Amino acid sequence: MQPRWDDLQDFLRVARAGQIARAAAAAGIDATTLARHLRRLEATLGQTLFEQSREGQVLTAAGEALLVAAEAMQQAASGIVATDADPDRLSGVLRVSVSEGFGTWFVAHHLRDFTAAHPDLTVDLVASSGFLSPSRREADIAVLLARPQTGPLVSSKLTDYALGLYAADLYAARHPLPVEPAAVRDHPLIGYVPDLLYAPELRYLAEIHDGLEPRIRSSSINAQYRLVAAGAGLGVLPRFIGDADRSLRRVLPERTIRRSFWLVTHQDTRGTKKVRAFREWLTGLVAAQRGRFG
Incomplete structure (x- = not known):
């Protein structure tokens, strides 16, 4: 089963912000919804992507690997929709x-x-x-x-x-x-x-x-x-x-x-x-x- 693109985007938001609440606030979405999307992504991949710390969410080794792939996907997608050649x-x-x-x-x-x-x-x-x-x-x-x-x-x-x-x-x-x-x-x-x-x-x-x-x-x-x-x-x-x-x-x-x-x-x-x-x-x-x- 392939992960959903919107779940990968939410994963990127949390990986960059370091906290679900901070990522949700920046994106203008509900933190509970964002957390649910992360759980769905982890279930799809069969991997734990974040560990909980006092400061927030910390990437696991699997999360680090996914981050590289997801950022490459996002960069490729940006190139497709770019209006500048x-x-x-x-x-x-x-x-x-x-x-x-x-x-x-x-x-x-x-x-x-x-x-x-x-x-x-x-x-x-x-x-x-x-x-x-x-x-x-x-x-x-x-x-x-x-x-x-x-x-x-x-x-x-x-x-x-x-x-x-x-x-x-x-x-x-x-x-x-x-x-x-x-x-x-x-x-x-x-x-x-x-x-x-x-x-x-x-x-x-x-x-x-x-x-x-x-x-x-x-x-x-x-x-x-x-x-x-x-x-x-x-x-x-x-x-x-x-x-x-x-x-x-x-x-x-x-x-x-x-x-x-x-x-x-x-x-x-x-x-x-x-x-x-x-x-x-x-x-x-x-x-x-x-x-x-x-």
């Missing part, structure tokens, strides 16, 4: 997961160039405190702070980048800035909420001086930037953020922190046209503006 024209949805700072301060400033070149492609730019997982098919492509060590992933270094300690001019006008690392502890520090860190690479202050702890804390790098710019204290910022604001100045410029961005895709989808096009566009853009990353 250009076989290289991109369509569908591309979901990109990036860190909040990189997404807001770099990708968002240039994304119009990519979307203008591909008018039939919808791009989801997920720029937040945390990452969607390419291995669980939550994103088509991700820019991560560390190279993944496990999973069916393909990764390459996008760029190294530098961070530094910053203060606003208005803060410096009221407070003498430290000229040695030990003196930083005498100033209010801005940083991440320790138990909400989504990556160990975000632990910065110890690389300025041992024992430093933030007194004003936020899970958002954009909020931290706003706090520094408002004169609330000193904070570590990526140089592509801090150097972009002329009202900020480097404190202890000899103390430079180094990190890297890694470009990550699932091994089964890395060769699809939309993923390849975005990867090549972003890699070229970063290379052309390498100076912004210190």
